[in-house]
Amino acid sequence: MGLPLPITIGWRFYRARERGGFVSFISFASTSGIALGVAVLILVLSAMNGFETELEKRLLGVVPHGELIAGDEPLANWREILTQAKGINGIVAAAPNVKMQGLLQKPGGFTGVKITGIDPSLEAEVSSLPQFMSAESWQSLAGDGANIVMGQGVLDKLGLKVGDVVTFYLPPAASDRTAGQIGRALSHSLTVSGSFSIGGELDYSNAYVPLAYAQSLMDLGDAVNVVRIKVERVFDAPTLVRQLGYQQHQIMYVSDWTRTQGHLYQDIQMVRTLMYLVLALVIAVACFNIVSTLIMAVRDKAAEIAILMTMGLKRPSVMVVFIVQGALNGVLGAVIGGVTGVLMANNLSYLVAKLETLIGHRFLSADVYFIDFLPSRIELQDIVLVIATALVMSLFSTVYPAYRASQISPAAALAGR
Numbered sequence: 001m002g003l004p005l006p007i008t009i010g011w012r013f014y015r016a017r018e019r020g021g022f023v024s025f026i027s028f029a030s031t032s033g034i035a036l037g038v039a040v041l042i043l044v045l046s047a048m049n050g051f052e053t054e055l056e057k058r059l060l061g062v063v064p065h066g067e068l069i070a071g072d073e074p075l076a077n078w079r080e081i082l083t084q085a086k087g088i089n090g091i092v093a094a095a096p097n098v099k100m101q102g103l104l105q106k107p108g109g110f111t112g113v114k115i116t117g118i119d120p121s122l123e124a125e126v127s128s129l130p131q132f133m134s135a136e137s138w139q140s141l142a143g144d145g146a147n148i149v150m151g152q153g154v155l156d157k158l159g160l161k162v163g164d165v166v167t168f169y170l171p172p173a174a175s176d177r178t179a180g181q182i183g184r185a186l187s188h189s190l191t192v193s194g195s196f197s198i199g200g201e202l203d204y205s206n207a208y209v210p211l212a213y214a215q216s217l218m219d220l221g222d223a224v225n226v227v228r229i230k231v232e233r234v235f236d237a238p239t240l241v242r243q244l245g246y247q248q249h250q251i252m253y254v255s256d257w258t259r260t261q262g263h264l265y266q267d268i269q270m271v272r273t274l275m276y277l278v279l280a281l282v283i284a285v286a287c288f289n290i291v292s293t294l295i296m297a298v299r300d301k302a303a304e305i306a307i308l309m310t311m312g313l314k315r316p317s318v319m320v321v322f323i324v325q326g327a328l329n330g331v332l333g334a335v336i337g338g339v340t341g342v343l344m345a346n347n348l349s350y351l352v353a354k355l356e357t358l359i360g361h362r363f364l365s366a367d368v369y370f371i372d373f374l375p376s377r378i379e380l381q382d383i384v385l386v387i388a389t390a391l392v393m394s395l396f397s398t399v400y401p402a403y404r405a406s407q408i409s410p411a412a413a414l415a416g417r
Helices: 005-015 019-062 078-086 135-139 152-158 211-217 234-246 262-300 302-310 315-346 348-359 380-396 399-406 410-414
Strands: 066-070 091-106 109-118 147-151 165-170 186-196 206-210 226-231 252-256
Touching (some): 019 315, 091 211, 109 211, 147 152, 152 186, 302 315, 315 399
Parallel strands (some): 109 206
Antiparallel strands (some): 066 226, 066 252, 091 226
């Protein structure tokens, strides 16, 4: 069984070469514009999905979901806090940390670094850090030795390698400073026992030492100054961390990832929204060419339309003829753009890496951004949304020209008026 007559005629009109080829050129331009808009929009949305994935799996795997930070007194009851955390629905685990900031010195120079004292057995429950270093490096953080595992960026910056000794300058405690004086920083010698490479700014600003050794540096005894929290759903972190904080009976500060890294997520969502709007407008502009194409096609086909109407073709069927002719531009553009966008998104990281090699410039510097490559993750709902948007816009743009075609007077058209 063949296609309905209006669809068949619309398909033949679409394939026909219009007078002088000018209408064909505009039709090609509209199809190309829709394809370009669809492809780029799929590519951008896939890149934003990739950034979200890396933010959650890579950055938020290492950066704490939430923290209880000691106020006037260190957290001597941190074991009790760990037990309380496990009793709150939504909190996966908790671990003790000792955090401090200072300077690392080597003949290569100085660099500021955030050092965290960790217990590997407990830290593995709240952090994905072991995935980014060797087993030997991770095990070197057990015990109370003066070992330090540093980000690869810090090692490269100071010209260090595993086995080297580095000097760490720790600011004196406020109680040790005399009135009106800053005080003299305390120096400690540490052995580089390993390195980690996350692939972003964390490699240039973080280092880890054994928990017991960090406690001795800070004169904390068995206490800590931070309890790190891991939650099941990252967006529940603010509520759950506050809930745990309310159960405590000493002054402490509550923090979560939305305060330290939330701007990254907000930036990703803002870019996603803006790019969707901008590229949707690109598709809309391309659809305006469909209007122009159909208006000129109606004028060129006026005589044919009149003959068809005298042979019994109804006015609604005339509308269908030109709706089909115009919609085919949108369908073809959406299909070409969809296939191209998916292929490019699947190979985005590889293509960008080749482009960086070709021009000798890195688009994402590891010491500035939380990753040093352009990620991509294709979501089926994004592809459906983009293609549906293009199809709806192209279909909507055919309505007015098709209506004008259905209002043609056969007598006037055949008389040449």
